[in-house]
Amino acid sequence: MSEQTTPERRVAIVTGGSRGIGRAAAERLASDGFAVVINYAENRTEAQTAVAAIGTAGGQAIAFGADVADETAVSDLFDLAEETYGGVDVVVHAAGVMKLAPLVDTDLGELDRMHRTNVRGTFVVDQQAARRLRSGGAIINFSSSVLGLALPGYSAYAATKGAVEAITLILARELRGRDITVNAVAPGPTATALFLDGKDQETVDRMARMNPLERLGTPEDIAEAVSFLAGPARWVNGQVLRANGGIV
Template sequence: MTEQHTTSTRRVALVTGGSRGIGRESAERLASDGFAVVINYAGNKTEAEAAVAAVVAAGGQAVAHQADVADEAAVAALFDAAEEAFGGVDVVVHAAGIMSLSPLVDLDLDALDGMYRTNVRGTFVVDQQAARRLRGGGAIINFSSSVLALAIPGYTAYAATKGAVEAMTLILARELRGRDITVNAVAPGPTATALFLDGKDEETIARMAAQPPLERLGAPEDIAEVVSFLAGPARWVNGQVLRANGGII
């Protein structure tokens, strides 16, 4: 684990999938908001350490910790590491996820199982630890996708996993009655990250960028703005799915 050993009285945010894309942008934004940040990564230690270095260079506090989000022992150890480094956890941003695209009729079932493990079980495991450990006044922020409402062919399995995320989010918000912890999900539209761009030709990307009334793809910082809102001032927003997609739906 890469870390700074200074214990902080600041609020603490744990960001899964925090080494790249929306997760990294969210981690850097929360650090700029004054959070100490725990950056979880699945396998790319170099990218995670670069994310920590960016936070530290900007005057923030950060640690990196590897964990498979679907492994309950690894996720418990991730929360242990956050508590050891900074004294507790206030906000969990669960941005880790994978996507395999195929019509239902052709999808390899191993790909389905992989998405289920990371996107569904991973969300359940991370939220379970968050529900057990978050301090009062905290926030759990899951990630769905606007593709769930768009119903685009080829996204059957991925959208199904995000439907499960939305169900968990809405119910957990109610299960945490009396804890002063909000639970919401962000549902980005097409956003210029490696997860979205990989495997798409320029014509497809241009067509999807033209769909929202704002006529562009989202940027990771657009989504990080919503995360910042839910992590901080949005104490009366609870049990909701915020569709950050430029008006595409």
């Protein structure tokens, strides 16, 4: 059975919305008044938990599983959003994968996997967003502050995020006249499973001290930046917002 909303309610798709930064962004946008479509790759149970949490808080959300690099699945994701809520206003593309290793030791299969999800996935999601977003909409991609930090071990991952930034800045200019903004958020070290996986406590503590605030970011910190770009920041366009606590 389809849900219906009032015409005033804006609609957001959040990829990678079942956990981490994506889930925090979905919950924040729901609290801002958006109806939210949570996309997930494999974590159906976690996605449904996120939907339930949004519903308990008085918001509206549904979940849909789709590989962000599969153009047919992503088209179906947008179809569902339009059929359920009447249209799409904001796309937050938070889905991504990260595997760390020095360049000389990087498994090329892992490189290809990151490229498929992080680069092709961004291209596919943004392509549908550019075709379907309503006037006044926003596309919010995800880069990483590691791109500027040039940390050893991050060459493959940072390369994919460099591509995300290029896609973001060019698409903003290609959408001239559409009243649609395109920006990217580039988090610094943030306390998510993606960041913490495989790191010992000494490494985590060292990275937490890299910024002047001397702590890791939280998913909610990053969701705040997403909320800004999705709502009031209509004069911010074609930019990369480095939400990292002040890392130089």
